[in-house]
Amino acid sequence: MTETAFQDCYIQSLIHCYGCGKNNPEGHQLKSYWLDNYEGSKTIAQFTPKPYHTAIPGFVYGGLLASLIDCHGTGSAAAIVHYKNDLAIGSDPSVRFVTAALNINYLAPTPINKQLELIGEFRHIKDNKVIVDITVSANNIMCAKGEVIAVKMSATFL
Amino acid sequence: MTETAFQDCYIQSLIHCYGCGKNNPEGHQLKSYWLDNYEGSKTIAQFTPKPYHTAIPGFVYGGLLASLIDCHGTGSAAAIVHYKNDLAIGSDPSVRFVTAALNINYLAPTPINKQLELIGEFRHIKDNKVIVDITVSANNIMCAKGEVIAVKMSATFL
Numbered sequence: 001m002t003e004t005a006f007q008d009c010y011i012q013s014l015i016h017c018y019g020c021g022k023n024n025p026e027g028h029q030l031k032s033y034w035l036d037n038y039e040g041s042k043t044i045a046q047f048t049p050k051p052y053h054t055a056i057p058g059f060v061y062g063g064l065l066a067s068l069i070d071c072h073g074t075g076s077a078a079a080i081v082h083y084k085n086d087l088a089i090g091s092d093p094s095v096r097f098v099t100a101a102l103n104i105n106y107l108a109p110t111p112i113n114k115q116l117e118l119i120g121e122f123r124h125i126k127d128n129k130v131i132v133d134i135t136v137s138a139n140n141i142m143c144a145k146g147e148v149i150a151v152k153m154s155a156t157f158l
Numbered sequence: 159m160t161e162t163a164f165q166d167c168y169i170q171s172l173i174h175c176y177g178c179g180k181n182n183p184e185g186h187q188l189k190s191y192w193l194d195n196y197e198g199s200k201t202i203a204q205f206t207p208k209p210y211h212t213a214i215p216g217f218v219y220g221g222l223l224a225s226l227i228d229c230h231g232t233g234s235a236a237a238i239v240h241y242k243n244d245l246a247i248g249s250d251p252s253v254r255f256v257t258a259a260l261n262i263n264y265l266a267p268t269p270i271n272k273q274l275e276l277i278g279e280f281r282h283i284k285d286n287k288v289i290v291d292i293t294v295s296a297n298n299i300m301c302a303k304g305e306v307i308a309v310k311m312s313a314t315f316l
Contacts, residue, residue: 013214013215014214016212016214016215017212017213017214017219018210018211018212018213018219018221018222019213019219019221021212024210024212025210026208026210027210050184052176052182052184052185053176054174054175054176054179054182055175055176055177055256056171056172056174056175056315057171057174061175061176061177061225061228062225062228062256062257062260063176063177063221063222063224063225063226063228063229064176064221064225066221066224066225066228066260066262067219067220067221067222067224067225068221070220070221070224071221098213098220098264099220099264100263100264101261101262101263101264102220102224102260102261102262102264103259103260103261103262104224104259104260104261105258105259106256106257106258106259106260109315157214157267
């Protein structure tokens with residue numbers, strides 16, 4: 001993995017996200033990176049659920065998986081657009097993405113006591129819109145797959 | 159709204175969900191009901207985000223909306239199948255639903271300091287599969303709409 005998480009390069013006003021902001025102490029603080037040997041094409045995030053992130057005893061609740069897929073998707077979108085334009089993700093002016101649509105298929109019950117691995121791949125890359133396909137696996141078993149349709153954040157939020 | 163939330167009628171082993179379980183003190187404890195005058199056709203849940211459920215300052219993060227839609231969807235699915243079969247939702251044997259797919263469109267930034275209102279309507283009702291369309295509004299402005307494809311929970315989990 002690359003050294004610095006995409007989300008840790010966001011500008012100061014955008015690092016409070018409950019899902020992935022390093023300045024949100026109550027949040028998940030998800031961190032996304034380029035997958036080793038796949039810079040510019042595949043992304044990775046890992047997350048270990050807390051015991052209380054349960055759906056039914058022993059298994060992760062689907063809302064957490066949705067949240068992780070969402071933040072890994074928008075983070076990956078920001079990363080690939082900067083990469084494609086030969087810009088560092090923390091460069092100014094900042095380009096950030098928000099979620100227009102989130103589509104998830106839950107494939108298998110997700111064990112709560114395992115590290116989850118999210119892998120992102122790009123299906124559509126434009127400066128204003130990126131579509132990211134994301135899988136979530138636990139113990140090398142795919143538990144969910146999702147699609148994040150991310151659109152460029154309005155300048156009014158930056 | 160009806161007096162008792164759907165989720166509060168679930169059997170003891172199924173009330174630990176982070177999204178809607180009354181026995182999960184760290185969770186959202188979402189509560190779903192029949193909408194007044196729409197018993198058997200429309201459901202409602204209300205939720206006020208915490209200040210830390212932020213995406214960017216002032217707005218709710220999408221993962222929370224996904225979580226609420228998910229739990230309101232599976233709760234509504236359980237409610238309608240019991241209703242259709244003239245059973246109380248807490249009756250034995252319990253019928254519960256899990257999410258097979260969750261599809262969400264984010265329509266507008268969601269203000270964090272307002273009560274959110276989720277309204278569910280049914281598009282497909284079978285004993286083994288229910289599809290629920292759900293809108294999320296804040297201050298009477300629709301911020302997101304989603305579809306929950308809920309399937310009957312395997313008896314091995316009950």
